[in-house]
Amino acid sequence: xxxxxxxxxxxxxxxxxPTGPLHLGHFCGSLRSRVTLQxxxxxxxxxxxxxxxxxxxxxxxxxxxxxxxxxxxxxxxGIDPSLTTICVPSALPALCELTQLFLNLVTVARLxxxxxxxxxxxxxxxxxxxxxxxxxxxxxQAADIAAFRATLVPVGADQAPMIEQTNAIVxxxxxxxxxxxxxxxxxxxxxxxxxxxxxxxxKMSKSQGNALALSATEDEIxxxxxxxxTDPDHLRVGDPGRVxxxxxxxxxxxxxxxxTVAEMKAHYRRGGLGDTVVKGRLEPVLLDLLAPIRASRAxxxxxxxxxxxxxxDGTRHARGVTQATLxxxxxxxGLYRLAP
Amino acid sequence: xxxxxxxxxxxxxxxxxPTGPLHLGHFCGSLRSRVTLQxxxxxxxxxxxxxxxxxxxxxxxxxxxxxxxxxxxxxxxGIDPSLTTICVPSALPALCELTQLFLNLVTVARLxxxxxxxxxxxxxxxxxxxxxxxxxxxxxQAADIAAFRATLVPVGADQAPMIEQTNAIVxxxxxxxxxxxxxxxxxxxxxxxxxxxxxxxxKMSKSQGNALALSATEDEIxxxxxxxxTDPDHLRVGDPGRVxxxxxxxxxxxxxxxxTVAEMKAHYRRGGLGDTVVKGRLEPVLLDLLAPIRASRAxxxxxxxxxxxxxxDGTRHARGVTQATLxxxxxxxGLYRLAP
Numbered sequence: 001x002x003x004x005x006x007x008x009x010x011x012x013x014x015x016x017x018p019t020g021p022l023h024l025g026h027f028c029g030s031l032r033s034r035v036t037l038q039x040x041x042x043x044x045x046x047x048x049x050x051x052x053x054x055x056x057x058x059x060x061x062x063x064x065x066x067x068x069x070x071x072x073x074x075x076x077x078g079i080d081p082s083l084t085t086i087c088v089p090s091a092l093p094a095l096c097e098l099t100q101l102f103l104n105l106v107t108v109a110r111l112x113x114x115x116x117x118x119x120x121x122x123x124x125x126x127x128x129x130x131x132x133x134x135x136x137x138x139x140x141q142a143a144d145i146a147a148f149r150a151t152l153v154p155v156g157a158d159q160a161p162m163i164e165q166t167n168a169i170v171x172x173x174x175x176x177x178x179x180x181x182x183x184x185x186x187x188x189x190x191x192x193x194x195x196x197x198x199x200x201x202x203k204m205s206k207s208q209g210n211a212l213a214l215s216a217t218e219d220e221i222x223x224x225x226x227x228x229x230t231d232p233d234h235l236r237v238g239d240p241g242r243v244x245x246x247x248x249x250x251x252x253x254x255x256x257x258x259x260t261v262a263e264m265k266a267h268y269r270r271g272g273l274g275d276t277v278v279k280g281r282l283e284p285v286l287l288d289l290l291a292p293i294r295a296s297r298a299x300x301x302x303x304x305x306x307x308x309x310x311x312x313d314g315t316r317h318a319r320g321v322t323q324a325t326l327x328x329x330x331x332x333x334g335l336y337r338l339a340p
Numbered sequence: 341x342x343x344x345x346x347x348x349x350x351x352x353x354x355x356x357x358p359t360g361p362l363h364l365g366h367f368c369g370s371l372r373s374r375v376t377l378q379x380x381x382x383x384x385x386x387x388x389x390x391x392x393x394x395x396x397x398x399x400x401x402x403x404x405x406x407x408x409x410x411x412x413x414x415x416x417x418g419i420d421p422s423l424t425t426i427c428v429p430s431a432l433p434a435l436c437e438l439t440q441l442f443l444n445l446v447t448v449a450r451l452x453x454x455x456x457x458x459x460x461x462x463x464x465x466x467x468x469x470x471x472x473x474x475x476x477x478x479x480x481q482a483a484d485i486a487a488f489r490a491t492l493v494p495v496g497a498d499q500a501p502m503i504e505q506t507n508a509i510v511x512x513x514x515x516x517x518x519x520x521x522x523x524x525x526x527x528x529x530x531x532x533x534x535x536x537x538x539x540x541x542x543k544m545s546k547s548q549g550n551a552l553a554l555s556a557t558e559d560e561i562x563x564x565x566x567x568x569x570t571d572p573d574h575l576r577v578g579d580p581g582r583v584x585x586x587x588x589x590x591x592x593x594x595x596x597x598x599x600t601v602a603e604m605k606a607h608y609r610r611g612g613l614g615d616t617v618v619k620g621r622l623e624p625v626l627l628d629l630l631a632p633i634r635a636s637r638a639x640x641x642x643x644x645x646x647x648x649x650x651x652x653d654g655t656r657h658a659r660g661v662t663q664a665t666l667x668x669x670x671x672x673x674g675l676y677r678l679a680p
Contacts, residue, residue, distance in 0.1 A: 049676055050440060057444035058516065060673040067676045090675050093433035100390060100436045100480070103473035104397035111472055132451055132476055133443035139472060140440070176398065308679035315678055333400040335430050336389055336407045338655055339648035 012037050013150035013185075015046030015089075018066035019056070022073040023211035024286075025195040025204030028253045030154050031077045033190060037154070038083040044148050044318060045074060047311070050089045050096075051140060054133040055124055071307050073214055076297035081310045087318035088311055089144065094322035098143035098329065103136060105172050106165070111135050116161045142166035146182045147322040154188040163187040177332040182325070195253060198224045200246050212286070214293050221290060225283045230268075230275040240271040247278050255285045352377050353490035353525075355386030355429075358406035359396070362413040363551035364626075365535040365544030368593045370494050371417045371554075373530060377494070378423040384488050384658060385414060387651070390429045390436075391480060394473040395464055411647050413554055416637035421650045427658035428651055429484065434662035438483035438669065443476060445512045446505070451475050456501045482506035486522045487662040494528040503527040517672040522665070532593060538564045540586050552626070554633050561630060565623045570608075570615040580611040587618050595625045 014034055016022065022031065037043055047070050052063045067088065074086055089095055111117065117138060121130055133140075138161075145153060145166045153163055167184045174180050194203055197210025204211045212224040230248065234241035243265045251261045264281065267273040300307055331337075354374055356362065362371065377383055387410050392403045407428065414426055429435055451457065457478060461470055473480075478501075485493055485506045493503055507524045514520050536542055537550025544551045552564040570588065574581035583605045591601045604621070607613040640647055671677075 047676075053441070053444050060675055064674050064676045088676055088678065090670070091678050093437050096436035096440045097433050100439060100473065101393070103476060104393050104471045106472050107468070108470045108472050108475050109468045128447070128449045130448045131444045132446050132448050132479060133440065135448050136443060136472055136476065305679070312679040330430070334404050335400055336387075336404045336428055338428065338431050339645070339652040 009040065009042045010152055011148055011150045012041045012043045012152045012154065012188075013046070013145055013148045014044075014154050015048045015051075015144075016070060017048045017052035018063055018070040019052055020066060020206045021069060021213040021215055022077075023204055023206065023213045024250075024254075025197075025211065027077060027214060028192060028195040029156055029190050031074075031079070033154055033188070034084070035078040035080075037152070038080060041152065043084040044150070044321075045079060045084055045086045046144060047071060047086065047088050048144075051137055053090075054131060054137045054140075057131060057133070067311070068304065068307060071311055072297050072300050075300045075307065075310075076214065076293045078296075081314065085314045085317050085321075086310060087315040091315050092147075092319055092322050094319070094326040095140070095143050095147055098147050098322075098326050099136075099140045101329065101333070102139045102143050102146075102169050102173075105169050106139055108135075110165075110168075111138065114138055114161055114165060116158060119158070138162050138165045139169070142169045145185050146170055147325045148318070149183055149321075149325060150185050151183050152188050153185050154190070156194060157189050160187045160189065173329070181328065181332050192253060196246050196249055198227045198246065200229055214290060215297055216290060216294075218287060218291075221286050222283060225279055225286060228279065228282065230278045234268075234275060237274040238271050241268045241273070241275075243268055247275075247282050250282055251278070251285065254289050255281070349380065349382045350492055351488055351490045352381045352383045352492045352494065352528075353386070353485055353488045354384075354494050355388045355391075355484075356410060357388045357392035358403055358410040359392055360406060360546045361409060361553040361555055362417075363544055363546065363553045364590075364594075365537075365551065366413075367417060367554060368532060368535040369496055369530050371414075371419070373494055373528070374424070375418040375420075377492070378420060381492065383424040384490070384661075385419060385424055385426045386484060387411060387426065387428050391477055393430075394471060394477045394480075397471060397473070407651070408644065408647060411651055412637050412640050415640045415647065415650075416554065416633045418636075421654065425654045425657050425661075426650060427655040431655050432487075432659055432662050434659070434666040435480070435483050435487055438487050438662075438666050439476075439480045441669065441673070442479045442483050442486075442509050442513075445509050446479055448475075450505075450508075451478065454478055454501055454505060456498060459498070478502050478505045479509070482509045485525050486510055487665045488658070489523055489661075489665060490525050491523050492528050493525050494530070496534060497529050500527045500529065513669070521668065521672050535593060536586050536589060538567045538586065540569055554630065555637055556630060556634070558627060558631075561626050562623060565619055565626060568619065568622065570618045574608075574615060577614040578611050581608045581613070581615075583608055587615075587622050590622055591618070591625065594629050595621070 014030060034043065047067050049063050049067060053060060056063055071086060117135065141162055142165055163185055170182045170184055173182060196202055197204040197208060198212055199210040201208060201210055228246040231241040231245045248265060255261045264273060264278060268278065354370060374383065387407050389403050389407060393400055396403055411426060457475065481502055482505055503525055510522045510524055513522060534542065535544050537544040537548060538552055539550040541548060541550055568586040571581040571585045588605060595601045604613060604618060608618065
């Protein structure tokens with residue numbers, strides 16, 4: 001977080017909408033890599049409350065109520081506030097100012113073509129009643145990325161168009177001012193792909209009721225494991241089985257003993273390995289994975305004042321960074337400067 | 341401008357895009373009434389640079405270059421910085437923050453239906469390439485009006501939908517928070533209607549080349565009067581004439597001696613009054629109207645540091661007012677508050 005290092009190290013920006021507890025899907029796809037990235041990168045994590053309001057305008061309290069929860073999840077998984085700046089965008093006016101400037105650099109037609117937005121509009125059933133803020137949120141996200149001068153943005157593959165939109169705006173701005181004022185960003189898409197839900201559906205999601213929260217109790221973990229399938233078509237132990245089901249996917253994602261998992265997969269494919277044995281392995285793997293996270297979360301939950309101070313300090317630091325970028329952009333565009 | 345008075349006096353918000361010199365059309369439709377309104381109202385005037393960027397993103401320097409010019413025009417016509425706060429919106433981050441919140445309270449479909457925006461999109465030939473900032477500028481304007489808690493907004497009749505849009509957002513917000521957090525605004529539409537151009541076309545506009553600038557020289561004024569028509573179908577002095585032409589419209593708008601104008605109109609209608617006589621009256625009326633404005637403008641142009649200080653001080657005052665409104669809105673919505 002030191003300002004001298006910030007100039008030389010690549011900047012990573014990530015974040016989540018504070019709309020509910022983080023789950024294994026977040027951990028696998030993003031949180032785990034953030035914990036690694038915070039060493040050697042200048043890392044910022046946004047508790048994206050302003051973005052969450054774009055489809056929760058009727059219920060801002062729901063968003064606010066999850067801000068501290070999200071911070072607890074971050075701290076619990078090992079995001080270290082001495083290495084990562086955790087901040088709250090609704091308290092960063094420079095992001096709004098940069099968004100307003102960026103909105104002039106992108107057409108409505110371009111926003112309407114954004115595949116992520118098209119999918120999300122459909123998923124939310126907005127029909128014709130799309131909030132303007134929702135259509136524009138990729139521009140706000142571009143402003144976030146640009147304001148922090150982020151060059152690496154860990155996102156799911158479905159979010160790649162957001163980075164393209166950011167770079168389109170950045171390129172237009174850079175072309176206009178005649179030099180590389182802002183850096184382009186690169187999406188860092190996890191090799192592991194998306195984690196399926198415990199019910200086997202493609203995406204783990206709280207709204208689909210197939211998520212295992214990072215804060216899950218032991219009983220909740222056991223119940224989730226009971227819901228998983230190894231291979232529903234594997235009826236007799238002696239038959240060959242397929243390893244593409246949820247249980248092996250989770251073992252691939254979370255079992256630290258990769259050799260044993262590889263052996264089990266080979267055995268299962270050949271036949272002779274029972275589903276109960278495989279699931280029996282998954283349960284302790286998940287219990288072991290989540291126990292320290294749950295314990296750390298509980299410890300932080302007893303230090304809520306410290307958590308609030310972390311958000312305050314992180315947001316203050318972020319304010320300096322984002323304001324500096326905004327000032328640079330305004331100056332390069334030649335906007336009116338008030339007399340000193 | 342004092343804070344105690346601000347609570348009791350109605351708030352008037354007006355402004356202009358700094359895209360060129362103000363002209364007689366502005367004077368007739370808006371500036372004149374602002375000079376009156378500044379007595380007895382808490383009056384704010386925006387040099388709307390951020391809004392002007394929504395269709396000038398390629399050339400921000402053009403906007404910035406007109407900021408001081410616009411301030412000179414304001415001061416020249418008698419807008420008194422001790423009575424009216426003149427400010428620069430691009431230096432008011434609370435306006436952007438409120439815009440971002442408001443964007444979530446209006447649908448894209450609603451913005452696309454806005455008749456003013458539809459007309460302006462057509463006039464600018466945007467086709468499908470409408471900048472997102474342009475589609476959204478009524479929301480930014482709503483945020484301006486709301487941020488200053490303006491209740492009276494002097495606008496042309498064509499801008500009335502903008503005030504409706506503002507009130508729709510304000511009502512939705514007030515409904516959501518359960519009380520009249522922000523006041524609704526009323527459009528103050530000049531009774532005189534729109535001033536035609538010197539060529540007789542319905543609207544005086546710099547881009548149509550039919551405007552007479554407030555800063556026009558005597559020669560420019562005389563040339564403009566020569567271009568005007570009294571009644572193009574009035575061929576013989578003795579014939580009855582029509583008084584709906586530009587010359588009588590201008591006399592109605594600017595001649596302080598209304599009785600004489602009424603007599604001349606009656607005479608012209610009867611027949612027997614020559615066009616040269618009527619135009620001969622208009623010329624000194626316009627020369628007399630614009631001479632003190634031009635002189636005042638020239639005097640202020642020698643005090644540019646003072647003009648810049650006026651903008652700085654006005655913008656500082658506006659910053660306090662708009663930030664206070666934003667804080668109230670954020671608190672009422674229950675957004676996350678950073679630890680002190």
